[in-house]
Amino acid sequence: xxxxxxxxxxxxxxxxxxxxxxxxxxxxxxxxxxxxxxxxxxxxxxxxxxxxxxxxxxxxxxxxxxxxxxxxxxxxxxxxxxxxxxxxxxxxxxxxxxxxxxxxxxxxxxxxxxxxxxxxxxxxxxxxxxxxxxxxxxxxxxxxxxxxxxxxxxxxxxxxxxxxxxxxxxxxxxxxxxxxxxxxxxxxxxxxxxxxxxxxxxxxxxxxxxxxxxxxxxxxxxxxxxxxxxxxxxxxxxxxxxxxxxxxxxxxxxxxxxxxxxxxxxxxxxxxxxxxxxxxxxxxxxxxxxxxxxxxxxxxxxxxxxxxxxxxxxxxxxxxxxxxxxxxxxxxxxxxxxxxxxxxxxxxxxxxxxxxxxxxxxxxxxxxxxxxxxxxxxxxxxxxxxxxxxxxxxxxxxxxxxx
Numbered sequence: 001x002x003x004x005x006x007x008x009x010x011x012x013x014x015x016x017x018x019x020x021x022x023x024x025x026x027x028x029x030x031x032x033x034x035x036x037x038x039x040x041x042x043x044x045x046x047x048x049x050x051x052x053x054x055x056x057x058x059x060x061x062x063x064x065x066x067x068x069x070x071x072x073x074x075x076x077x078x079x080x081x082x083x084x085x086x087x088x089x090x091x092x093x094x095x096x097x098x099x100x101x102x103x104x105x106x107x108x109x110x111x112x113x114x115x116x117x118x119x120x121x122x123x124x125x126x127x128x129x130x131x132x133x134x135x136x137x138x139x140x141x142x143x144x145x146x147x148x149x150x151x152x153x154x155x156x157x158x159x160x161x162x163x164x165x166x167x168x169x170x171x172x173x174x175x176x177x178x179x180x181x182x183x184x185x186x187x188x189x190x191x192x193x194x195x196x197x198x199x200x201x202x203x204x205x206x207x208x209x210x211x212x213x214x215x216x217x218x219x220x221x222x223x224x225x226x227x228x229x230x231x232x233x234x235x236x237x238x239x240x241x242x243x244x245x246x247x248x249x250x251x252x253x254x255x256x257x258x259x260x261x262x263x264x265x266x267x268x269x270x271x272x273x274x275x276x277x278x279x280x281x282x283x284x285x286x287x288x289x290x291x292x293x294x295x296x297x298x299x300x301x302x303x304x305x306x307x308x309x310x311x312x313x314x315x316x317x318x319x320x321x322x323x324x325x326x327x328x329x330x331x332x333x334x335x336x337x338x339x340x341x342x343x344x345x346x347x348x349x350x351x352x353x354x355x356x357x358x359x360x361x362x363x364x365x366x367x368x369x370x371x372x373x374x375x376x377x378x379x380x381x382x383x384x385x386x387x388x389x390x391x392x393x394x395x396x397x398x399x400x401x402x403x
Contacts, residue, residue: 002253003170004260007178010148010164014178015203016048016245020145021154024133026087026123040154042137043084045199050078050115051241054211056219058236065090065097066119067237072098073116076208081117082199082239083108084155085134088123091234100129107135112143120197120237122157122184152182155197159184163268169204169257175248177204179257185269196223196269198238200261203246204254214255215240222262225385226270227301238262270388278310278389281371284324287381292329294383299327300372301387310389315353315361317346324374335377340364 011019021040057067083104090097105117121129152162166180185196200215219238240258270279282300287293300306303323309316317338324331338346343360345353353361364370 001172002250002256004253004257005168005170007166007168009180010152010166010182011045011180011199011201012146012148013166013168014180014201016243017201017203018044018046018048018144018146019151020044020142020147021150022137022140023154024137024140026085026130026133039086039156040150041086042134042141043086043151043154044141044143045082045084045151045201045241046112046143047080047201047241047243049243049245050080051201051243052206052208052211053077053079053118053242054215054240056215056238058234060234060236062092062234064121064125064235065093065101066121067235069098069101070118073118077116079116079118079241081108081112081114082241083117083119084151084197084199085119085121085129086123086155086157088121088127088129089125089235090121090127090129091125093126093128096128100131103131104129104134108138111138118239120199120235120239122155122197122235125234148180148182152184155182155184157184160272163265163272165261165264167257167261169250169253171248171250171253175246177202177246177248177254179204179254179261181261181265183265183269185272196236196238198223198262198265200238200240200258202240202242202254203244204242205244205247205249206242206251206254207249210251210254211240211242214251214258218255218259218262221259222266223269225301226266227298227385227387267386270386277368278365279369279386280310280388281369281384281386283371283373283382283384284376285373285382286335286375286377286379287383288330288376288379289381290383291381292378293376293381294385296324296327296329296331296374296376297383297385299323300374301385304390307387307390310365310387313362313365315340315345315358315365317353320372320374321346324376329376330378331376332378335375337375337377339371339373341370 021043027041152164179202181200183198284293284297
């Protein structure tokens with residue numbers, strides 16, 4: 001048996017880790033605002049001892065330079081340092097982008113001993129890193145800081161709030177360990193690992209052999225199930241670092257804690273979807289198999305017509321049915337049923353909404369979160385993905401992304 005307890009704060013809870021951030025001028029205060037504090041734009045996560053590391057990266061063919069640099073290391077390498085920057089993705093920058101990372105790490109090594117440092121970047125695609133600005137951060141960063149709040153804010157782009165969580169896991173034998181994470185993401189979110197950065201750290205004594213397995217499984221059950229706008233970035237990254245300093249580990253307990261923290265962060269990303277007002281679960285059951293259920297569910301979470309109907313709070317089940325029919329799965333209008341929460345919206349016998357059911361549907365769609373359930377009546381396959389509405393604000397944010 002084991003128990004999970006949420007703890008206040010984030011990365012600072014994990015034994016042997018340090019983190020912090022600074023601003024070097026890549027992120028500036030918007031003109032005409034009264035904002036006093038400007039978030040950092042260069043951040044770090046450091047361990048006092050070498051860490052095993054596992055990572056899941058974007059499915060986008062045009063992987064950014066930090067991801068390609070990571071893959072230059074041997075398969076089972078260890079690290080003790082992650083460097084992160086905002087405002088510049090260092091993507092589509094060719095070999096020069098990778099060389100720039102080596103230049104940064106050479107400069108970093110003059111300030112602090114680092115083992116196989118890795119980098120992660122987020123921001124605008126197509127521009128090389130401002131080397132001078134980022135290296136200037138090494139003069140001001142406190143590498144012994146434990147400031148998760150600062151670090152979580154520094155990695156934000158169009159996010160409207162920071163995303164950090166931490167848990168303590170108590171084991172039956174009296175031992176315990178911590179796991180904590182920060183992430184960023186609000187736009188370009190697609191269930192193909194989502195457009196995001198996520199850094200998970202733990203002092204659990206987890207075997208290296210378990211890390212990739214559990215991280216991949218938890219990614220499939222969290223970040224791979226969400227969609228804001230159906231776009232997949234060049235920089236998507238989820239990293240798990242373990243320094244083993246607690247001396248304790250229990251696979252089932254760690255798996256539960258990892259799944260919980262990643263799923264909760266995924267829901268925070270959806271809640272913060274650019275201009276989003278609603279978080280909706282798209283549950284598909286009765287599909288021919290799980291793969292078909294996943295295909296239909298993801299089609300619903302990605303559909304612009306469905307998203308705009310959610311924003312308009314319009315219980316137009318035709319958009320749901322049409323999206324399922326266009327997804328390519330085996331389905332039949334005679335066996336299909338659609339529910340909003342527990343309210344029947346469509347079936348073969350109830351193809352038109354009467355006044356009473358339509359009024360109930362409106363009330364459901366005014367909620368901040370609810371579930372749309374679709375039973376295809378074809379088999380045992382089931383899958384749930386998660387999405388949000390698409391608003392005017394989304395267009396405004398992305399139209400002005402570089403300005």
